[in-house]
Amino acid sequence: MRHLLKLVIVVVLLAWVSSPAQTDPPAEVDSVEVAEVTPPGPVTSLSVTDKDNDHGHATVLSWEASVDDSTGLANVISYEIFRWVPFAMDHVDSLRGQLSGLRAEIAAAEDVTDEMETRLDLLEAAFDAAIDNLPQAHGQYPQNGEWRSVGVVASGVTAYGNTGTKEPTSADYIPDYADLYYRVDAVTADPVVRTASEVYGPVQCYGQWFNTDRSPVLVAVLAFGFFTLLFVTLAKKGTDLYVRPLAGIEAVDDAIGRATEMGRPILYVLGLGSAADVATIASFTILGRVAKRVAEYQTALIVPTYEPIVMTVAQEVVKSSYLDAGRPDDFKEDTVFFVTQSQFAYVAAVNGIMLRELPATCIYMGKFFAESLILAETGALAGSIQIAGTDEIAQIPFFIVACDYTLIGEELYAASAYLGREPILLGSLKAQDYAKALVVAFSVIGLIFANLEWTWFVDLFHVAN
Amino acid sequence: MKRQFPLFLVFIFGLFMVFQYFVPHETSEWVYEFLLDWILVIGIFALALGIWSLYKVSVDKIKTRKANWGYSYVTLFGLFVMILFGFTSQNGDSWGWYFIFVATVMLTIGMVIQAMVSSGQKGLSLILAGVFLVASVLIGMFDNAWSFHFYTAEGLQNSMFRAFFDHILIPILSTMFSLLAFFIASAAYRAFRARNLLASLLLLAALIVMLRFNPYLSPIFGDYMAKTSNWLMNVPNMAAQRAIVIGIGLGIVATALKVILGIERGYMGKG
Amino acid sequence: MSRTAVIVFAIVVVLFAVSWVAKAVVLSDTSDSGTLDAFLVTVAAFLTLAIYSFLYKDNPYYKFAEHLFVGVSAAFWMCQGFWTTIVGNLLPRLSEGMANWFMQPYQPGGYDLGFLNLSYTVLYWIPVILGLLLLMRLSPKGGWLSRWPLALIIGTTAGLNFVRYLRSDFIVQVSSTFVPLLGQEPHQWQGIGAFFSNFSLDASGQFVALLANWVIFIGVFCGLVYFFFSKEHTGLFGRASRVGIWVLMITFGASFGYTVMGRISLLVGRLTFLFEDWLGLIT
Structure with a gap:
C-alpha cells in the first residue's frame, strides 16, 4: 500500500510539472480569392500502394498538397483522382449489363427458348474471358484505354483509398494482379482550370495472408488458449481448484x-x-x-x-x-x-x-x-x-x-x-480468473503510462476493425 | 463415430473461423461468406422441424384430450390459414370465392386431423375431408379472382397475409409488449418490499433516473436531479458496465474455446 | 361451461358484432372494402383486450388470443423464411431451372481456387444436404446424422465468437480503462488553485472529472473482483467484492429507471389504438 501511495505522489508531481504550455493560436488564413485563369501547382510526390491487410482489390494513394492549396494562390478547392482504365473494362461492363438483362428476361419469360439458352451460354463465356483478359489489357498502357475519375477529395486532404469489390459481377470490381496507373488533378473553382500530377504506376493490388492490424488479438488468442490448456491439464492431474460458492x-x-x-x-x-x-x-x-x-x-x-x-x-x-x-x-x-x-x-x-x-x-x-x-x-x-x-x-x-x-x-x-x-471445466474457470487479474494489471500499468503520456503502451491494445 | 465425428467438425470449423479472422485474403473472405450463407439455409430447414414440432404437440394435445386441448385447434387454424395466405393472393379488386375457398381448405385439414386423432370412427371425417377437398379444388380451378402466387419478399406485402400481420400479429405483439408497463410497476414494488441493502441501492438509483425522465416531477428537483442522474449513468454505470462486459467477454471466449476444443460438449447428446 | 361464462361470451359476441357494424358504417364512407377492414380493426381491438384480460387472470379469451398468436406467428416466419431465403437467395444460385420456375433471376457464380472451380451449384447444394440431414432427426434411426449440420453451425459460430469477443469485450475494454486519473485532455490539469472551483456534477469541472475517472477505475476493479470465482471473497478481497456488487446494483437500478419511461410509452401507444383507431373517441 505504502509503495502505491509513493508512486501516486510521484505521478502527481510529474503531472503537475508537465502541465501544458499555452499554444499559439493558428495563423489567420487569407480569404480565398479565385484566380480565374492561373492553373495551380500540381500535386507532388504521388505514391500509390496496395492497400494493406485486405482482400486485394484496393489501393491507397497519398501525395503532397499542391503549393496553391491554402497557400500561394490558394485556388485549389479539390483534388480529383484518376485511374487509367483500359477499354476492355467497358467491354466487361457492357457484358455484365447484357447478362443481368438477359437473366431478368429469362426469369420473367413464360417459357425459356433454346435461343435464349444459347445466348446466355455465349454471354457467360464471353464475360469470363473478358475478366480473365483484364490484367493483359492493363498491361497495354497507355494504348487502348483512357483516364477515368475514381473520386474527389477536398483541398487539404492528401490521401485517398480506391477500394473496389472482389466480385467481378459488381461494377466496383478492381482486378488484382493487374498494372494500375494513377494521377491526381489539383482542381480550382473552375473545373476546367486544373493541373495534373505525374502519372504513378504501374502498381498492382493483391490480397494479404495475415492482417497485421489484428496482431494484438492473435497474442490474446494464444495467451488465453495457453492459460486454458495449462489449467485444464493441471486440473486433469488432480490439482485441487477452489471455486467460491454461487x-x-x-x-x-x-x-x-x-x-x-x-x-x-x-x-x-x-x-x-x-x-x-x-x-x-x-x-x-x-x-x-x-x-x-x-x-x-x-x-x-x-x-x-x-x-x-x-x-x-x-x-x-x-x-x-x-x-x-x-x-x-x-x-x-x-x-x-x-x-x-x-x-x-x-x-x-x-x-x-x-x-x-x-x-x-x-x-x-x-x-x-x-x-x-x-x-x-x-x-x-x-x-x-x-x-x-x-x-x-x-x-x-x-x-x-x-x-x-x-x-x-x-x-x-x-x-x-x-x-x-468436472475438473477440466473448473480449470478453464481458473484461466478466466487469471485473465481478469491480467486486466487489472494492465489497467494499472496503462493508467500510469497514460498519465505519463507514454502512449506506446496504450497503442499496443489498438485493434483496427 | 456418431459423436466423435461431429466434435471433429466443430473443431475444424471453429479453428477455421479463428484463422479466418486474421487472414484478409479474398479466399478466406469467400469461404467465410459461404459458411454464413450455409448457416442461414440450414436454419430454414430447421424451421420446418419447428413447425412439425408445433403441429405434433398440438395434435397430440387434442388426441390425448389434455387440459385446454380445444385451443390447439385455434393454433392449427392460425398456422394453416397463414401458410395458405402466404401462397395465394388477389388478382384484382374482388375477392370472389376466396374466403369460401379458405374455409373449405381449413375444413379439409380439420377433418383430416379429426380422423387422425379419433380412436374410433374415422370414416365420416375422411368422407367429409374428401368432399371439402373436392370443393376447394373446384373453386381453385374456376375462380379467377385470386390465384396461387410466387412471391419475392416484397410480394408478401399484399393479400390477406399482410392483413393478418397488421391486424392479428401486430396488435397482440404490441399489447404483449405494453404489458411491461404494468409489470415494471409490480417489479418496482417487489424491489421496494425486499428491504435489503442491495435492493435499496438498486431502487434508489432507479428512482433518481426515473425522476429525471419524468416530465412532471423532474422540474421540481431542478437541475440537480438531472445532473445526478447523468452522473449516475455516465460514471458508476459506465464502470459496472465495463466490469460486466469484460466478465461476459471472458465467459464467452472461454466457453467458445471449450466448445472448439471439445471440452464443453454438453450440447451434443450421447449415444 | 358455467352459466356466467356463457353470458359473458354472449355479451362479447354481441359487442363484437355491434362494433363491427358501427365501424363498417364509419369506414364505408372512405373505403371500398369497409366491411372487411372494419372486421379486421375490430378483431385487432378484441385481441388487444383479450391480452390485457390476462392481467386479471388466465381466461378463455387470453387462451384464444395466445393460441391464435402462436399459430399465425409460426406460419408468418415460415413463409417469410421460405420466400426470402429459399426462393429469394438459395434457389437462384442452386439451379437455373428452379430459378426460372420461381420467376427469380438466375444468379450463377462460384469461386475459382486455381486448381478447382467451385460453382454456386456445388457450393449451395452442401447446405441443402446438411439441412436434409437435420430433418433426419425425425427418423428414429438416422437422428445422429442431424449432429453434422449442428456441428457446422456451432463450430463456425464458436470460432467467430471466440475472436470477436476477445477483441470487443476484452482488448477494447481493457484499453478504455486507461483513463487519466490526474487530468489530461479535455480536462486538463489546471493547477491546485482551480481544483475545487467548479464543483458541479455535470462532469465538466476539474474535480468532478477526475473524481469520475477514479470512480470508473475503482468501479471496474471492484466489479472484476466480484467476478473472481477461484478465490474466497474474504478480507480485503471480500470488501472489494462488496463494493463491486454495490456498483453493479447502482448500475442495474439506473438501467431499470431508464427503461421505465420507454415502457410506459408502449402502453400509451396501445391505448391510443383502442381509443383513436377503434373507438374513434379521440382524434
Missing part, C-alpha cells in the same frame, strides 16, 4: 427438490438466443444437469423453445440426461417442444404454461430481451421459485428484481462448470 447455482438443486415435494413441474426457458449464441450453449449444459436431476427425482420438466435448432439440441441434451440417470424410458419426446419464432408470441405461450401448469420452479438461462420481465413477473405471480441467468446486461436488473436468484453475466458461463464439477 447462491444461484446452489439454489438449483433445492428448487428441483421442492418441485418433487410439491409434485409440480419445472419450467426451463432457454431464452431467445440461437444455438450459435454462446449463452445458449452454456444454457444447454445447465439444462443437461437439471434434466439429469429431474430424471432421478422423477419430476416433470417443460422446455418450450423459441428456435427450432435450439429445440433440436435441447431434445438431444435432455434425452442424454435421462440416459445418464439410468431412466431412458422415462424420457418423453414432448418435454422439449417448439412454440414459435416470434418473441411475444413465445412469451404469451410461456405465460400461459406458467399460469396453467403452475411450475414449482422456473429457470431462465440464456439470452433474453424485453420479454425477461414479463416472464419473470408472471412466474412470480404463479408462485414459482425463479432462477435466472443472462449475459444481456439490460435485462439483468429485471431478473434481479423479479427472481429469487440471478446469475449475473459471467456467472452464467461459470454455472456449467459449477454444476458439472
Whole structure:
C-alpha cells in the first residue's frame, strides 16, 4: 500500500510539472480569392500502394498538397483522382449489363427458348474471358484505354483509398494482379482550370495472408488458449481448484427438490438466443444437469423453445440426461417442444404454461430481451421459485428484481462448470480468473503510462476493425 | 463415430473461423461468406422441424384430450390459414370465392386431423375431408379472382397475409409488449418490499433516473436531479458496465474455446 | 361451461358484432372494402383486450388470443423464411431451372481456387444436404446424422465468437480503462488553485472529472473482483467484492429507471389504438 501511495505522489508531481504550455493560436488564413485563369501547382510526390491487410482489390494513394492549396494562390478547392482504365473494362461492363438483362428476361419469360439458352451460354463465356483478359489489357498502357475519375477529395486532404469489390459481377470490381496507373488533378473553382500530377504506376493490388492490424488479438488468442490448456491439464492431474460458492447455482438443486415435494413441474426457458449464441450453449449444459436431476427425482420438466435448432439440441441434451440417470424410458419426446419464432408470441405461450401448469420452479438461462420481465413477473405471480441467468446486461436488473436468484453475466458461463464439477471445466474457470487479474494489471500499468503520456503502451491494445 | 465425428467438425470449423479472422485474403473472405450463407439455409430447414414440432404437440394435445386441448385447434387454424395466405393472393379488386375457398381448405385439414386423432370412427371425417377437398379444388380451378402466387419478399406485402400481420400479429405483439408497463410497476414494488441493502441501492438509483425522465416531477428537483442522474449513468454505470462486459467477454471466449476444443460438449447428446 | 361464462361470451359476441357494424358504417364512407377492414380493426381491438384480460387472470379469451398468436406467428416466419431465403437467395444460385420456375433471376457464380472451380451449384447444394440431414432427426434411426449440420453451425459460430469477443469485450475494454486519473485532455490539469472551483456534477469541472475517472477505475476493479470465482471473497478481497456488487446494483437500478419511461410509452401507444383507431373517441 505504502509503495502505491509513493508512486501516486510521484505521478502527481510529474503531472503537475508537465502541465501544458499555452499554444499559439493558428495563423489567420487569407480569404480565398479565385484566380480565374492561373492553373495551380500540381500535386507532388504521388505514391500509390496496395492497400494493406485486405482482400486485394484496393489501393491507397497519398501525395503532397499542391503549393496553391491554402497557400500561394490558394485556388485549389479539390483534388480529383484518376485511374487509367483500359477499354476492355467497358467491354466487361457492357457484358455484365447484357447478362443481368438477359437473366431478368429469362426469369420473367413464360417459357425459356433454346435461343435464349444459347445466348446466355455465349454471354457467360464471353464475360469470363473478358475478366480473365483484364490484367493483359492493363498491361497495354497507355494504348487502348483512357483516364477515368475514381473520386474527389477536398483541398487539404492528401490521401485517398480506391477500394473496389472482389466480385467481378459488381461494377466496383478492381482486378488484382493487374498494372494500375494513377494521377491526381489539383482542381480550382473552375473545373476546367486544373493541373495534373505525374502519372504513378504501374502498381498492382493483391490480397494479404495475415492482417497485421489484428496482431494484438492473435497474442490474446494464444495467451488465453495457453492459460486454458495449462489449467485444464493441471486440473486433469488432480490439482485441487477452489471455486467460491454461487447462491444461484446452489439454489438449483433445492428448487428441483421442492418441485418433487410439491409434485409440480419445472419450467426451463432457454431464452431467445440461437444455438450459435454462446449463452445458449452454456444454457444447454445447465439444462443437461437439471434434466439429469429431474430424471432421478422423477419430476416433470417443460422446455418450450423459441428456435427450432435450439429445440433440436435441447431434445438431444435432455434425452442424454435421462440416459445418464439410468431412466431412458422415462424420457418423453414432448418435454422439449417448439412454440414459435416470434418473441411475444413465445412469451404469451410461456405465460400461459406458467399460469396453467403452475411450475414449482422456473429457470431462465440464456439470452433474453424485453420479454425477461414479463416472464419473470408472471412466474412470480404463479408462485414459482425463479432462477435466472443472462449475459444481456439490460435485462439483468429485471431478473434481479423479479427472481429469487440471478446469475449475473459471467456467472452464467461459470454455472456449467459449477454444476458439472468436472475438473477440466473448473480449470478453464481458473484461466478466466487469471485473465481478469491480467486486466487489472494492465489497467494499472496503462493508467500510469497514460498519465505519463507514454502512449506506446496504450497503442499496443489498438485493434483496427 | 456418431459423436466423435461431429466434435471433429466443430473443431475444424471453429479453428477455421479463428484463422479466418486474421487472414484478409479474398479466399478466406469467400469461404467465410459461404459458411454464413450455409448457416442461414440450414436454419430454414430447421424451421420446418419447428413447425412439425408445433403441429405434433398440438395434435397430440387434442388426441390425448389434455387440459385446454380445444385451443390447439385455434393454433392449427392460425398456422394453416397463414401458410395458405402466404401462397395465394388477389388478382384484382374482388375477392370472389376466396374466403369460401379458405374455409373449405381449413375444413379439409380439420377433418383430416379429426380422423387422425379419433380412436374410433374415422370414416365420416375422411368422407367429409374428401368432399371439402373436392370443393376447394373446384373453386381453385374456376375462380379467377385470386390465384396461387410466387412471391419475392416484397410480394408478401399484399393479400390477406399482410392483413393478418397488421391486424392479428401486430396488435397482440404490441399489447404483449405494453404489458411491461404494468409489470415494471409490480417489479418496482417487489424491489421496494425486499428491504435489503442491495435492493435499496438498486431502487434508489432507479428512482433518481426515473425522476429525471419524468416530465412532471423532474422540474421540481431542478437541475440537480438531472445532473445526478447523468452522473449516475455516465460514471458508476459506465464502470459496472465495463466490469460486466469484460466478465461476459471472458465467459464467452472461454466457453467458445471449450466448445472448439471439445471440452464443453454438453450440447451434443450421447449415444 | 358455467352459466356466467356463457353470458359473458354472449355479451362479447354481441359487442363484437355491434362494433363491427358501427365501424363498417364509419369506414364505408372512405373505403371500398369497409366491411372487411372494419372486421379486421375490430378483431385487432378484441385481441388487444383479450391480452390485457390476462392481467386479471388466465381466461378463455387470453387462451384464444395466445393460441391464435402462436399459430399465425409460426406460419408468418415460415413463409417469410421460405420466400426470402429459399426462393429469394438459395434457389437462384442452386439451379437455373428452379430459378426460372420461381420467376427469380438466375444468379450463377462460384469461386475459382486455381486448381478447382467451385460453382454456386456445388457450393449451395452442401447446405441443402446438411439441412436434409437435420430433418433426419425425425427418423428414429438416422437422428445422429442431424449432429453434422449442428456441428457446422456451432463450430463456425464458436470460432467467430471466440475472436470477436476477445477483441470487443476484452482488448477494447481493457484499453478504455486507461483513463487519466490526474487530468489530461479535455480536462486538463489546471493547477491546485482551480481544483475545487467548479464543483458541479455535470462532469465538466476539474474535480468532478477526475473524481469520475477514479470512480470508473475503482468501479471496474471492484466489479472484476466480484467476478473472481477461484478465490474466497474474504478480507480485503471480500470488501472489494462488496463494493463491486454495490456498483453493479447502482448500475442495474439506473438501467431499470431508464427503461421505465420507454415502457410506459408502449402502453400509451396501445391505448391510443383502442381509443383513436377503434373507438374513434379521440382524434
